[in-house]
Amino acid sequence: MYNLMQQIVSGIAMGGIYACLGLALVMIYQSTNHINFAQGEMAMFSTYIAFMCLKLGLPYWAAALITLGFGFVGGFLIERLILRPLKDAPEMSVIVVFIGLLVGINSLAGWFFGHQLESFPSPFPNRAPFDTTLISGHELGCIVVVLLVMSVLFAFLRFTRLGLAMRASAENPISSRLAGIPVSMMLSLGWGLSALIGSVAGLMVAPVVFLDPNMMGGVLIYAFAGALLGGIDSPWGAVAGGLIVGLVENLAGAYLVGTELKLSVALVVIVSVLLIRPSGLFGRKLVARV
């Protein structure tokens, strides 16, 4: 029983990380209708920046801050320099570019930082408060960080002028431009923000899976499964879906299929969602009257 509880808790912690990356996917999907396959690799690269900062002797939180900044600027520039010129390109070209980004960033990371596994520190103490063994310090920290990131993001999108402008731009670029909103700037900001959130996921997952250029491969698939399960156009859905996938993955890994086949759980989720309920659990079936 205690074991089961432990599995549930660590499933939620991992699920939080998937939720983070899934949220990053959804943010870009909402404004561009594309799935950014390179989201995981972008997060991985940012995490290496943190790794280098730590190697230089910076304290963890400074390194993390630099990493988030790097993620934001990186995402912003990728949109500006690589995707902007493809604004009117057909769907297929964009997909190919995303795959190119995935492979390119992965190889760059290997070239710059090497392919060996690096251990990456967690900023949290080893043991959770009250000396409980139910949850590790890192798992608890993960959950708190993810909750914090999401609350800040949702508050930003809901209550600020810039957040409203970003939501409006994603929904109806023409109406937004007619109201004076610089939509293309909002799109770049959205990419920056989404890459920043991805970096958080990278920082949180690296202590668990070890840092290497392929670290995010599995995470991206889980995050995608989560986002799809929740409804690819719904930020809340991505969060809920990510948590569910984390939970199911962990429980299935522990009791059903074993750790080697864990990833197939994500694939089963993806295929079943697409077959049974393509709009996901919380995907909007929008009521629109004409």
Add this chain to the structure above:
Amino acid sequence: MSAALLQAKNVEAFYGQTCVLKGISFEVAEAGITTILGANGAGKTTTLRAISGLVRTAGEISFAGQRIDGLATEKIAALGIAHVPDGRGTLVNLTVQENLRVGAYLQRDTQQIELDFERIYGYFPRLRERKQQQAGTLSGGEQQMLAIARALMQRPRLLMLDEPSFGLAPLIIREIFRIMRLINEKEGVSILLIEQNVALALDLANHAYLLETGSTLMSGTAKSLREDEQVRRSYLGF
């Protein structure tokens, strides 16, 4: 006659290689109401898009003495031109209030924005009742009101409307046209109106242009067009 607020000279507009406007010229007087009439495909909607910088254009468009052709759409909006697009451009996932806040994006003075909300709910009390409602669930007439309200939040000098009567019941059309007249008279906002409902448009406007396949066929005061034999037979039906 005083200098026009909006002046278009020999404006051409293109979708890809296709030339849709073949050099039209028109103006909108300060505080005046001008209407552009014409059948489907005459280029009415394109004319508004040309002014807003949503299509590629050639020729000269100036607003308040400043050239605006070639400017980005958001820059043109910032100069004081509000465009109520065809299809109303509702932000369907946002609430009514959020839609209006989008319209107020360029306004910095929060106190002024609150006053604008009151002013606009005064014109459209129905929107106040529904301010927390998702805009996509509004009826067509309410969405048209919301589109006009969103444009008014921009505090424009020129309000451009693309077929505000489209698909609406006569009672609601009459209400919307009454409010447009009120906005023009009370606030001195100039209006450029695109309409298929020629009788209604000529009633409201003081100046009119008639387009046919991308060229100006005729222009004059609304009264002179209403009395024109050809306009009567082709567009008014009597």
